[in-house]
Amino acid sequence: MNKPDWIGAEIDEARLRIWAMAGPTPVHAAETTLGGATPAATASTLGQAVIEALGTRLPGDRTLPVVACGLAPARGAAGFRPVPCTPLGDTLRPAPLRDLRLSLHLVPGLSQAQPTDAMLGAETRIAGFLARNPGWDGVLCLPGAQSRWVHLSAGEVVSFQTFLTGALTALLEGHSILRDSVSGWEDAAFVDGVRAGMERPERLAARLFTLHAEALIQGQPPAGGRARLSGLLIGAELAAAKPYWLGQRVAVLGAPSLAEQYARALADLAVPTSTCDDTEMTLAGLARARALIAPGPAPGTAH
Amino acid sequence: MNKPDWIGAEIDEARLRIWAMAGPTPVHAAETTLGGATPAATASTLGQAVIEALGTRLPGDRTLPVVACGLAPARGAAGFRPVPCTPLGDTLRPAPLRDLRLSLHLVPGLSQAQPTDAMLGAETRIAGFLARNPGWDGVLCLPGAQSRWVHLSAGEVVSFQTFLTGALTALLEGHSILRDSVSGWEDAAFVDGVRAGMERPERLAARLFTLHAEALIQGQPPAGGRARLSGLLIGAELAAAKPYWLGQRVAVLGAPSLAEQYARALADLAVPTSTCDDTEMTLAGLARARALIAPGPAPGTAH
Incomplete structure (x- = not known):
């Protein structure tokens, strides 16, 4: 196995993902949390988490750079670059870290x-997508806890719009009265939900309760309830994101099952799509970011 | 203090409320939970909770009737009466209870x-409202974790529609990334949110994220964020409930602060409203239901 020469990290609300990288190739992956990661998490918390996750995999004789995107430590207005701009820019933001085994470099987010x-994080996936698809112009859809629609042109993010769709779906499935009312996936229920959500988005809160009422009265959850719930929320998003997808070809970057839902919904609108895995794009983007680090002390001279 | 001669109870997702009643007057009130009340909670669980809450206030020499509405035990299709119908009907549903100190009588819910x-529960508040406002025809709005719009005519519930608005608002305020981004009440932000939610309900998930983005970029929550969040969700509901309120006079039955929000939003639409406290209506409705209990053994003969 190749020795790692740098470390990639992505921090979101749910988890911290860490990859020990040898050039463009991940040689080890770990997943942990920052204990409820917030933009206020400190650099040393992140550094400590990386050291705990990789332990003896870190070389003892030199400093490895950590390239981190997402909810990285000590954000604020200074942590964002305003669009229109390239997804990565020319420099990363070094963050102070006492541990000599690591140096920390933060990918700035984008603001509009x-x-x-x-x-905070999506810019890196976008950079990865552009690295894999040079010269690509058009629209990206990045579903997740937050879903983003991004207009790319000439290598720049021209504009974007974020929806809280995935987080809302998860809250309703896991923490509302619907938790016992929605289960089961049926493709027809999903497509029906998407159409209903697009046509009458104002009825969302009523249609959500309908799923619960059906379960109450019939004594069992309605067939395909989870598919309908997801469809209703994605449908409303698609109605609002119409300026992005209308007449366009859309590349969907996301976790495979969720990306498939968006592709299915867009197919119903006769929008051609391609899908690609978001982890792969994150790694490609982090590798691109890693190339931006200014040359530091040569290996072996850090101590 | 008058001795209680019956007990009223209301069960919802969050709590079990119990009143020891002397005729139409509450002489003691208690609040507890059924440990995550579900329609499947058993009658004996409810009986036990009442006994724990009232203890020595229960007379030792006779059986007190408990009139319970809401998520009462052992529901299912049989626990509902289909509209159009009067809110209470002619009979309650007795539920078996081993404890001789109590007899349990359930108010059926309404289904459509x-x-x-x-x-499950709102029918009792509606009955209370009709008891206080005999012959009232028109539209009721009952906000809460679930908000309901009800068309009343000639003493009957003709039709109704339930929205998950309040529960959604609470989830977003308490359990989403918005929990640190929304705080503060500003009337102007509320009205602005209502208008935005009504006009473009499909943008809800995007506008929710905007609140978070403002907090991220500015480093502090936007002014009146909580008011805007609530307004966006109520605005979407009002767009969908338009057939209920358009050209009508609306009575709003709810907890005072929430009822006031709906009244404020409706005033912006030039819809005249009156508001009344939902606890008062629940008690009036339970008293009405208590009168439906078939005469049982005379007091003192229960043992």
Whole structure:
């Protein structure tokens, strides 16, 4: 196995993902949390988590760079680059770290003034997609806890819009009265939900309760309830994101099962799509970011 | 203090409320939970909770009737009466209880076939409202974790529609990334949210994220964020409930602060409203239901 020469990290609300990288190739992957990661998490918390996750895999004789994207430590307005701009820019932001085994470099997020919007992590996936598809112009859809629609042109993010769709779906499935009412996947229920959500998005809160009422009265969850719930929420998003997808070809970057839902919904609107795995794009983007680190002390001279 | 001669109870997802009643007057109130009340909670669980809550306030020499509405034990299709119908009907459903100190009588919920809908508890508040406002025809709005719009005519519930608005708002405020981004109440932000939610309900998930993006970029929560969040969700509901309120006078039955939000939003639409406290209506409705209990053994003969 190749020795790692740098480390990639992605932090979101749910988890911290860490990859020990040898050039462009991950040689070890780990997943942990920062204990409820927030933008206020400190650099040393992140450094400690990386050391705990990789332990003896770290070389003892030199400093490895950690390239981190997402909810990285000590954000604020300074942590964002305003669009239109390239997804990565020219420099990373070094963050102070006491441990000599690591140096920490943060990928800035992107911000948008009107309508106010922000991304922390998606810019890296977008950079990875562009690295794999040079010269690609068009629309990206990045579903997840937050889903983003991104207009790319000439290598720049021109505009984007973020929806809380995935987080809402998860809250309703896991923490609302619907938790016992929605289960089961049926493709027809999903497509029906998407159409209903697009056509009458104002009825969302009523249609959600309908799923519960059916379970109450019939004594069992309605067939395909989870598919319908997801469809209703994605449908409303698609109605709002129409300026992004109308007449376009859309590349969907996401976890395979969720990306498939968006591709299915877009197919119903006769929008051609391609899908690709978001982890692969994150790694490609982190590798691109790693190339931006200014040359430091030569290996072996850090101590 | 008058001795209680019956007990009223209301069970919802969050709590079990119990009142020791002397005729129409509450002489003691208690609040507890059924440990995650579900329609499957048993009658004996409810009986036990009442006994724990009232203890020595129960007379030792006779059986007190408990009139319970809401998520009462052992529901299912049999626990609902289909609309159109009066809110209470002619009989309660007795539930078996081993403890001789109590007899348990359940208020049936109401169901609607098209669109599928159900209420468990609201029918009692509606009955209370009608008891206080005999002959009242028109529209009721009952906000809460679930908000309901009800068309009343000639003493009957003609149709109704339930929205998950309040529960969604609470989930977003308490359990989403917005928990640190929304705080503060500003009336202007609320009205602005209502208008935005009504006009473009499909943008809900995007506008929710905007609140978070503002907090991320500015480093502090946007002014009146909680008011805007609530307004966005109520606005979408009002767009969908338009057939209920358009050209009508609306009575809003709810907890005072929430009822006030709905009244404020409806005032912005030039819809005249009156508000009344939902606990008062629940008690009036339970008293009405208590009168339906078939005469049982005379007091003192239960043992």
